[in-house]
Amino acid sequence: MAGGGTEPKEGLTYEGAGVSIEAGEEAVDRIREDAASTHKYFGGKPINAIGGFAFILELPCGTVLGFSTDGVGTKLRTAFISGYHELVGIDLAAMVFNDILVYGFIHGVFLDYISQGVQKPDRTKAIISGMIRGCHMAQFGLGGGEMAELPGFYKEEEYDLAGFGVGILPDRRHLIMGESIVPGMYAYGIASSGLHSNGFSLLWATFGIDFKDPDQAGERLNAHYPELGRTLLEEVSVPTILYRQGILDLNDKYEIAGMANVTGGGLARNPQRILPPGCSVAIKRGSWPIPPIFSLIQKRGNVAQSEMDKTFNNGIGFIVYSPNEIREEGVYKIGQVVEGSGEVIFI
Amino acid sequence: MAGGGTEPKEGLTYEGAGVSIEAGEEAVDRIREDAASTHKYFGGKPINAIGGFAFILELPCGTVLGFSTDGVGTKLRTAFISGYHELVGIDLAAMVFNDILVYGFIHGVFLDYISQGVQKPDRTKAIISGMIRGCHMAQFGLGGGEMAELPGFYKEEEYDLAGFGVGILPDRRHLIMGESIVPGMYAYGIASSGLHSNGFSLLWATFGIDFKDPDQAGERLNAHYPELGRTLLEEVSVPTILYRQGILDLNDKYEIAGMANVTGGGLARNPQRILPPGCSVAIKRGSWPIPPIFSLIQKRGNVAQSEMDKTFNNGIGFIVYSPNEIREEGVYKIGQVVEGSGEVIFI
Numbered sequence: 001m002a003g004g005g006t007e008p009k010e011g012l013t014y015e016g017a018g019v020s021i022e023a024g025e026e027a028v029d030r031i032r033e034d035a036a037s038t039h040k041y042f043g044g045k046p047i048n049a050i051g052g053f054a055f056i057l058e059l060p061c062g063t064v065l066g067f068s069t070d071g072v073g074t075k076l077r078t079a080f081i082s083g084y085h086e087l088v089g090i091d092l093a094a095m096v097f098n099d100i101l102v103y104g105f106i107h108g109v110f111l112d113y114i115s116q117g118v119q120k121p122d123r124t125k126a127i128i129s130g131m132i133r134g135c136h137m138a139q140f141g142l143g144g145g146e147m148a149e150l151p152g153f154y155k156e157e158e159y160d161l162a163g164f165g166v167g168i169l170p171d172r173r174h175l176i177m178g179e180s181i182v183p184g185m186y187a188y189g190i191a192s193s194g195l196h197s198n199g200f201s202l203l204w205a206t207f208g209i210d211f212k213d214p215d216q217a218g219e220r221l222n223a224h225y226p227e228l229g230r231t232l233l234e235e236v237s238v239p240t241i242l243y244r245q246g247i248l249d250l251n252d253k254y255e256i257a258g259m260a261n262v263t264g265g266g267l268a269r270n271p272q273r274i275l276p277p278g279c280s281v282a283i284k285r286g287s288w289p290i291p292p293i294f295s296l297i298q299k300r301g302n303v304a305q306s307e308m309d310k311t312f313n314n315g316i317g318f319i320v321y322s323p324n325e326i327r328e329e330g331v332y333k334i335g336q337v338v339e340g341s342g343e344v345i346f347i
Numbered sequence: 348m349a350g351g352g353t354e355p356k357e358g359l360t361y362e363g364a365g366v367s368i369e370a371g372e373e374a375v376d377r378i379r380e381d382a383a384s385t386h387k388y389f390g391g392k393p394i395n396a397i398g399g400f401a402f403i404l405e406l407p408c409g410t411v412l413g414f415s416t417d418g419v420g421t422k423l424r425t426a427f428i429s430g431y432h433e434l435v436g437i438d439l440a441a442m443v444f445n446d447i448l449v450y451g452f453i454h455g456v457f458l459d460y461i462s463q464g465v466q467k468p469d470r471t472k473a474i475i476s477g478m479i480r481g482c483h484m485a486q487f488g489l490g491g492g493e494m495a496e497l498p499g500f501y502k503e504e505e506y507d508l509a510g511f512g513v514g515i516l517p518d519r520r521h522l523i524m525g526e527s528i529v530p531g532m533y534a535y536g537i538a539s540s541g542l543h544s545n546g547f548s549l550l551w552a553t554f555g556i557d558f559k560d561p562d563q564a565g566e567r568l569n570a571h572y573p574e575l576g577r578t579l580l581e582e583v584s585v586p587t588i589l590y591r592q593g594i595l596d597l598n599d600k601y602e603i604a605g606m607a608n609v610t611g612g613g614l615a616r617n618p619q620r621i622l623p624p625g626c627s628v629a630i631k632r633g634s635w636p637i638p639p640i641f642s643l644i645q646k647r648g649n650v651a652q653s654e655m656d657k658t659f660n661n662g663i664g665f666i667v668y669s670p671n672e673i674r675e676e677g678v679y680k681i682g683q684v685v686e687g688s689g690e691v692i693f694i
Contacts, residue, residue, distance in 0.1 A: 018498030020466050027471035027494065034479050035489045042488035043454035043515035055490040057456060060517055061408035069458045069511060071495040107390035109404065111416045113460065113509035119367050124374035132381050141389035142382045143402040146509065147374065148418040151365030151548050152558060153507060160500060162460035162493065164416060164511035168390035170407055201498050211499060 012301035014311045017205035021265065021310075047177065053099040053261050053273060054167065056175070064175050066105045066167035070095040070263075071160070074200040077211055078236050080157050081221055085123050087237055088161060089130020090137075091197045094240035096165040097138035098261040098318065101244055102274060104176040105167025110135055112145040113162040117154035119147065127161065130239075137242040140165060178258030178274035181321045185257055187271060187281050187335040188326050189288050192317030196240040198264050199311040206301035207232060227292045235293050243318045246330075254326050260319040268309035271319050271335075272342045280340025282347050288332035291315045309346065359648035361658040364552035368612065368657075394524065400446040400608050400620060401514065403522070411522050413452045413514035417442040417610075418507070421547040424558055425583050427504050428568055432470050434584055435508060436477020437484075438544045441587035443512040444485035445608040445665060448591055449621060451523040452514025457482055459492040460509040464501035466494065474508065477586075484589040487512060525605030525621035528668045532604055534618060534628050534682040535673050536635050539664030543587040545611050546658040553648035554579060574639045582640050590665045593677075601673050607666040615656035618666050618682075619689050627687025629694050635679035638662045656693065 014021070032050070039046060047056035047064070054068040072088045072095065079088045093110065100108065112131055114124060124147060135142050154160070169175055195203065204211070209220045221233040228235045243261075250256060258274045271281050294314050297303060308314060316334060320326070326333070338345070361368070379397070386393060394403035394411070401415040419435045419442065426435045440457065447455065459478055461471060471494060482489050501507065516522055542550065551558070556567045568580040575582045590608075597603060605621045618628050641661050644650060655661060663681060667673070673680070685692070 018465070019496045023466040023468050024471070024494045024496065027466070027468040027475070030468065030472050031475045031479070034476065038457075038479055038482040038488045040488070041454050041482065041486040042456055042490070043517070046490075050489075050491050055456070055458075057490070059406075059408070059410050059515065061406070061410045063406050063408045063410060065412075065456075065513070067456055067458055067490050067513070069460050069491065069493045071460060071462065071493055071497075073495060074497050074500070076497070076500075107388050109389055109402070109412075109414055110385075111402075111414055111511060113416055113418060113511075115418065115462075115507050115509070118365070119370040119374070121370050121374040121377065124371070125377050128374070128378045129381065132378070132385060135385040135388065139388040141385045141387070142397075143389070143393075143404070143414050144397050144416065146416045146418055147371045148420060148507075148509075149366045149371065149548075150418075150421050150423070150507070153421070153423075153505065154500070158500065160462050160495075160497065160507055162462070162495075162509040162511075164458060164460075166412070166414070166513055168406065170390070201496075 010302060011304045011307065012202060012205050013307050014199065014202045017201040019201045053102040056103060058172060062172060064169040064172050066100045066103050068096050068099040069162060069164045070099065071162050072197045074204065075197045081218055082233055082237060084237055085126035086130035087239055089127040090134045090239040092161050092163040093131050093134020093138060094242045095197050095263065096163040097134065097140060098243055099263065100165050100167040101247060102259045102261050104174050105169055106139060106244060108140045108165060108167040109143040110140045111143055111164045113148065114145065114159060115148040115150060116159040117151055118156055119149045134242060138244050176256065176258060179276050181258045181276055181279060181337055183279060183337050183339045185321050185323050185337045186333050187283065187337065188320045188322060189316035189332045189334040190243060190246060190318040190320065191330040192313045192315055193238045193241045194291060194293055195236060196313055196317055198266065198313065202311050203297060206297050225296060227296050241317055250320060250326065250328065254322050254324040256320055256322055258321040262313040262317050262319065266310045266312050267314050267316055268344055272344050275342055278339060279337050280343040280345055281335055282338050282345045283335035284347050287334045288315055357649060358651050358654065359549060359552050360654050361546065361549045364548040366548045400449040403450060405519060409519060411516040411519050413447045413450050415443050415446040416509060416511045417446065418509050419544045421551065422544045428565055429580055429584060431584055432473035433477035434586055436474040437481045437586040439508050439510040440478050440481020440485060441589045442544050442610065443510040444481065444487060445590055446610065447512050447514040448594060449606045449608050451521050452516055453486060453591060455487045455512060455514040456490040457487045458490055458511045460495065461492065461506060462495040462497060463506040464498055465503055466496045481589060485591050523603065523605060526623050528605045528623055528626060528684055530626060530684050530686045532668050532670050532684045533680050534630065534684065535667045535669060536663035536679045536681040537590060537593060537665040537667065538677040539660045539662055540585045540588045541638060541640055542583060543660055543664055545613065545660065549658050550644060553644050572643060574643050588664055597667060597673065597675065601669050601671040603667055603669055605668040609660040609664050609666065613657045613659050614661050614663055615691055619691050622689055625686060626684050627690040627692055628682050629685050629692045630682035631694050634681045635662055
């Protein structure tokens with residue numbers, strides 16, 4: 001693996017590839033108080049602050065709801081090039097459901113927003129078919145959606161997607177908020193299937209793919225990489241894993257004190273989001289296998305390790321905190337909870 | 348008013364302006380059964396079929412939820428030209444909340460999806476500020492959102508928005524599903540503030556506005572129209588009305604048997620959506636004042652009356668069914684429920 005720990009000036013960054021997480025956070029910070037002024041209207045009691053994996057609301061009747069919204073990012077371009085539109089439908093569902101699964105939601109309602117310049121029924125059907133596959137895997141019901149047609153907003157072969165999920169938990173005792181996590185517990189990483197749906201803008205920059213030139217883009221995506229044992233397009237056409245069944249299987253045998261979804265912000269900025277006050281997590285490098293796509297990106301783009309960490313999942317798609325010794329295929333003991341103030345420390 | 352009742356071949360149509368509602372419906376029809384296969388996962392009992400103004404779910408504890416998602420359509424271009432981004436934030440909230448209000452939901456949770464090519468904190472803040480204003484008017488709490496940054500998907504000055512609302516009603520007896528509507532009841536129309544957020548693609552076509560040429564677009568939008576008493580840009584920069592308070596005020600004095608939001612599909616395709624089996628609604632032309640913008644569009648675009656009806660609200664933004672004689676400013680007795688099979692009949 002190349003470039004680990006070094007931060008060469010010429011290395012590619014996510015911000016350089018056009019995605020500025022800080023600018024987004026700035027906008028949110030500036031609006032936080034105004035948004036809070038609406039919280040009296042919820043019709044229930046918020047269980048966590050805005051900014052968790054999902055927003056949790058306890059209804060007066062005791063039922064708990066978990067709300068999440070997400071998109072697929074520029075992974076969408078994979079479908080534009082390949083025509084495999086089911087892919088991003090599954091990804092959309094997975095991005096939303098894995099965020100809600102963190103808190104223990106295993107049923108609920110999904111809605112989608114599909115925005116196109118030109119309505120193409122075959123394509124729309126394929127996207128929704130993918131979402132439905134995701135809904136089956138997460139056991140959420142598709143409750144509706146909006147198909148927007150915005151002439152001139154998108155190129156004919158392009159579109160955007162948003163997904164909304166509401167988890168429904170009849171009994172608050174089944175809610176997993178991570179309060180029982182204590183220093184000494186283990187952090188287990190569950191293998192990802194590759195990039196999932198994060199960091200694609202940096203991926204495209206790394207391989208110098210110019211989507212304004214479809215021939216060039218197609219050629220570069222269809223190039224075979226010995227490191228991957230397949231083409232780049234094949235590599236990135238793997239859907240995001242929906243972790244519901246995997247988590248239920250673990251839950252049958254082990255105590256799960258908390259979970260985290262490795263989503264936007266990568267392995268550097270997600271594992272700590274579920275930790276209670278007074279805890280950090282130490283993640284041991286080399287304690288899990290890095291899939292070859294990540295090593296390839298890092299090497300080709302001369303990407304600093306810190307940039308890899310905050311952009312990609314690096315092979316770990318979901319995290320489980322447990323006091324138990326978990327021994328299962330595809331589950332790696334990647335670290336341990338330590339005393340601290342909510343940090344991810346790579347050791 | 349020009350062109351009423353005639354269907355000249357050269358008249359502009361919504362489909363000709365790039366929006367094909369039929370193609371969208373075709374995609375949905377082809378996926379309906381597959382979608383239904385996920386409904387066993389809802390974690391509650393569906394009260395209506397997919398395709399209502401909102402999807403209604405009764406939880407085991409008795410609380411009822413109403414789900415809706417929507418966008419702003421090409422009204423977004425108004426904000427791109429004027430820089431008044433609060434506008435479309437309010438519109439987004441209004442589009443979502445008016446759909447949920449139909450069933451009597453007056454509190455709940457809102458989430459948003461903002462998709463940009465480049466994250467611009469000032470612009471994002473303005474959009475969210477508009478949503479927050481809408482949340483206050485509808486008394487929904489802002490529970491979270493996603494700010495997507497998709498380099499190359501949107502021009503720098505453009506973006507797309509999706510909103511998602513979940514109404515929360517602790518007592519099913521307050522749910523208004525329209526079952527008590529019977530022939531003989533009156534249909535009352537509540538005045539819109541103009542186009543609201545529907546039919547903008549046809550509006551742009553009518554005025555020959557070419558957004559690829561910002562100078563031309565700016566010039567045409569800033570033209571003053573004596574019929575409007577203002578510029579076209581001023582006319583279309585009026586936010587969609589949020590009807591919550593208006594409906595609560597009516598509800599204090601009158602019996603409300605059902606409601607309908609005049610959204611995509613216009614006055615021809617929305618009033619009947621809340622009617623129980625065996626009912627149609629006869630709407631009497633000329634029974635309410637048509638705001639000048641609609642007459643202007645019809646005249647300039649030589650738009651057939653049937654096309655006007657299925658594209659625009661034509662001055663009626665929301666409909667209330669009641670057995671009472673309602674006499675309030677801005678509320679018009681526009682028709683009556685008759686025996687029939689769910690049609691809107693213009694008389």
